Amino acid sequence: MRGGGSNRTYDSGIDALAPDSTATLFRALFESSPDGLLLVRGDGTVRLANPAAAALFGLSPDELATGTVERLVPESVADVHVAHRRGFFADPDRRPMGTGLQLFAKHADGSLFPVEISLSPVDVDGEPMVIAAIRDVTERQETQANVGLLEERERIARDIHDMVIQRVFAAGMSLQAVFSLIDNPVARDRVASVTEELDETIHELRSAIFRLGTLDEDRTFGAQVRSVLDERSRVLGFVPELVMSGSFDQVPSYLAEQLLATLTEALSNVARHAAANNAHVEICQRGDEVSLTVADDGLGVTGEPKPRGGLSNMMWRAAELGGQCSVERNEPTGTRVTWRVPV
Numbered sequence: 001m002r003g004g005g006s007n008r009t010y011d012s013g014i015d016a017l018a019p020d021s022t023a024t025l026f027r028a029l030f031e032s033s034p035d036g037l038l039l040v041r042g043d044g045t046v047r048l049a050n051p052a053a054a055a056l057f058g059l060s061p062d063e064l065a066t067g068t069v070e071r072l073v074p075e076s077v078a079d080v081h082v083a084h085r086r087g088f089f090a091d092p093d094r095r096p097m098g099t100g101l102q103l104f105a106k107h108a109d110g111s112l113f114p115v116e117i118s119l120s121p122v123d124v125d126g127e128p129m130v131i132a133a134i135r136d137v138t139e140r141q142e143t144q145a146n147v148g149l150l151e152e153r154e155r156i157a158r159d160i161h162d163m164v165i166q167r168v169f170a171a172g173m174s175l176q177a178v179f180s181l182i183d184n185p186v187a188r189d190r191v192a193s194v195t196e197e198l199d200e201t202i203h204e205l206r207s208a209i210f211r212l213g214t215l216d217e218d219r220t221f222g223a224q225v226r227s228v229l230d231e232r233s234r235v236l237g238f239v240p241e242l243v244m245s246g247s248f249d250q251v252p253s254y255l256a257e258q259l260l261a262t263l264t265e266a267l268s269n270v271a272r273h274a275a276a277n278n279a280h281v282e283i284c285q286r287g288d289e290v291s292l293t294v295a296d297d298g299l300g301v302t303g304e305p306k307p308r309g310g311l312s313n314m315m316w317r318a319a320e321l322g323g324q325c326s327v328e329r330n331e332p333t334g335t336r337v338t339w340r341v342p343v
Contacts, residue, residue, distance in 0.1 A: 246285030274298025
């Protein structure tokens with residue numbers, strides 16, 4: 001609500017409209033209204049204004065009562081407003097003003113602000129007048145704009161996740177499925193390279209989703225972890241077991257983002273390479289450290305991680321956060337990935 005204006009009473013004006021106890025009641029209602037109230041004659045002159053109207057327009061009640069309502073609207077629509085005012089008094093009825101339109105009022109300093117206006121016809125000593133109730137809706141519009149922005153970002157993130165990433169992942173799985181059928185070593189290297197590029201593409205798309213800020217706007221860290229597990233279960237053929245311990249309320253968002261990306265990549269590796277029947281995920285916050293362990297019962301890791309493969313990506317993420325990532329054989333079978341970083 002804008003500041004300015006006077007908080008005086010106007011006994012003479014109100015008493016002239018209604019005598020005795022009626023004037024007292026009218027004064028109390030008029031002055032205490034949170035909305036700006038203007039009592040306007042048919043010629044557009046303002047008869048009375050309450051303190052809320054004075055605050056809205058940056059003018060005292062006396063100043064408001066010495067001019068017409070047209071000086072309170074943008075200059076570009078002043079002539080149109082005159083026509084609308086005359087039309088209203090020709091057919092007075094209680095209604096919102098400018099239904100379906102965006103209305104603006106003009107402050108004493110010349111600035112414009114969005115408003116909602118309701119009109120109520122009244123009869124004062126045989127003279128038709130109208131009470132205009134005016135509300136500044138700046139904060140509401142800003143909130144609606146922010147909500148709209150978040151909804152649009154969520155829609156974009158959902159489309160990327162549900163359509164683009166799933167298709168890229170399916171393409172990578174298809175290439176992986178035919179890899180063992182390729183005899184030509186050059187073709188095998190090319191397919192392996194393309195598969196790794198698809199892995200990188202998925203990682204970059206996921207990072208873009210996180211940067212949109214939608215995955216952690218309304219959902220807890222635990223809910224995001226379970227979402228990753230549910231998503232990966234579609235290609236794993238099972239839902240990984242999950243154990244979480246500790247408090248994650250103080251885990252920075254950038255660290256949570258990297259942990260979720262690492263979890264996604266680790267489970268993607270299980271789906272592509274392990275031929276596993278089960279996987280166990282454990283996320284632990286203990287002291288000033290957060291750890292992630294992903295263990296499967298599949299074929300087990302062989303050789304060193306590829307320079308641009310998923311395992312190396314997880315190691316780089318840990319190193320950039322001052323932590324470490326290890327990959328080793330799980331007992332009795334499978335692979336165990338352990339990712340630790342300081343908070």
